[in-house]
Amino acid sequence: MATLFLLIIYLAFISLGLPDSLLGAAWPVMQVDYDAPFEMAGWLFMIIAAGTIVSSLVSGTILRRFGTGKVTLVSCLMTAGALLGIPFSSSLVWLALCAVPLGLGAGAVDSGLNHYVAAHYKAHHMSWLHCFWGVGATLGPIIMAQFISEQNTWKHGYLTVACIQFALVVILIFTLPLWERVAKTNKRVAQLEPVENEGYSDGNMTESTKPMQIKGVKLALISFLLYCGVEATIGLWGSSFFVDAKQISASDAAKWVSFYYAGITVGRFLTGFITFSVSNRVLIRAGQLTALFGATLLVLPLPPNFSLAGLPIVGLGLAPIYPCMLHETPVRFGRKQAQSIMGFQMAVAYTGSTLMPPLLGLLASYSTIEIFPFYIVVSAAAMLLFSERLNVFLKRAHIEQTTTSDVNQGGA
Known part of the structure; x- marks a missing residue:
């Protein structure tokens, strides 16, 4: 039952990924239909991401009150309704209004399912969970490219994805009683398993220690911000760059963006197996x-x-980073503060998704979309820099703690 139920969770994450890549793939055509300024896609993306941040910040309270199953069901219903409304939007104002429930629903599903899998399933399922997000994000541009190339319309692409979302809603309705039952079963099993090794900093913290007071957390947060900024910026502006700067057709550009998401998907599927023998730090x-x-x-x-x-290669590289950084949190900062720090990391990650793509759109509106690859290179290099600084800091802290422990034992 647990395995079958896990497949349902994976399906929910497919539905989470489907809308994420639609706007970027469709925007070269949508921009013409609405006679919209080029940077408007960035503002729409910001509205969606802002809704995601808000819902993720309050998701803890909502999940405790209503449960993961009900929250996931309602959130998927919200995203399905928003996707259905977008092709019927007669103006940019209506598009912006539809973006609100789309973001709110996505944030609740993301936070709820990540927490549920982390609490009730083995660690390698985290990579596979995000792999299924990649399946949805890959299918989105493929569906959109099909309708753009054959019927020269983006609206049918949104309608198709909305129908898929509503089908998932039906599945969630019938499986709603399973959520609590599976959670109770996995909780009993978890109580019989040995506790994993604590992080190095647990001994230096108390329950009153605030996450931002822990050394190294800020470096980790910046890494999360830059990662999600790179991932979202490529998804939103990749098609526009190749259409405007490389003179590639809109349908071909959308297909290559789907290859980018396919790189993330395949990479995360393989990462789930590689984690058995390779550390998170090496994979990152x-x-x-x-x-x-x-x-x-x-x-x-x-x-x-x-x-x-370059797009699928970037996708393949991005694949292990996010799930491995999430899974590395207890090792980096200790289990006592892992859950609180996890919430901060996801909120900052969504902030990167919210701010960095619109920033590129704003810069491109004053210059040219040809700055897109330079923006990505600088952001990716900065992410590597901050991540390596965190590794150096953690290694030094671990050595200091080990030395202090040996001295104390010798003195005793």
Whole structure:
């Protein structure tokens, strides 16, 4: 029953990924239909991400009161209704209004399901959970590209995704009683398992210690902000860059954006197996270096096909970073504060998704979309820098703690 139920959770994460990549894939065509300024996509994306931040910040209280199953059901219903409303929007104002429930629903699902899987399933399921988000994010541009190329309309793409969302709502209605039953079963099993090793800083903290008082947390938060900023910026502006700067057709550009998300999807599927033998820290570093290499291909004056290949390479590099950083939280900062720090990390990650893509849109409106690859390279390099600074700090702190412990034992 637990395995079958886990598949339902994976389906819910597919539905979470589907809308995330639609706006960027459809915007080159939507912009013409609405006669909208180029940077308007950035503002719409900001509204969606702002709703996601708000719902994720209050999700803890809502989840405790209503339970993960009910919150997931209502949130999916909200996103389905918003997706249904977008193709019927007659103006940019209505698009902005539809973006509000789309963001609110996504944030609650993301926070609720991440917490549920972390609490009731093994660690490698975190990578596979985010892999299924990638499945949805990959299918979104594929569906949109199909309708743009065949019928020259983006509206049917949104309607198709809305129908998929409503189908998931029906599944969630029938499986609602399973959520609490599975949670109780997994809780009993977890009580029989040994407790994992505490993080190095647990001994230096008390229950009253605030997350932002813990050394190294700010470096981790910046890494999360930059990661989600890079991921979201490519998803939103990748199509526009190749259409406007490389003269690629809108349908072909949307397909390559889907390959970018496919790189994330495949990478996270493989990461779930690799985590059995490779540490999170090594996977994070390897992913950041791979993403930086792919972003460099976008900058170099290469033929369009080589530049396009940079997108899936960046996606493959980004794949292990987010789930591994989430899973590394208790190891970095101790289990006593892991849950609180996790909330801060997700809120800051959504902030990166909210601010960095619109910032590029604003800069491009005053210059050119050709700054897109440079923006990605600088952001990816900064993410690697802050992540490595955190690793150095943690290694030094661990050595100091070990030395202090040995001295105390010797004195005793």
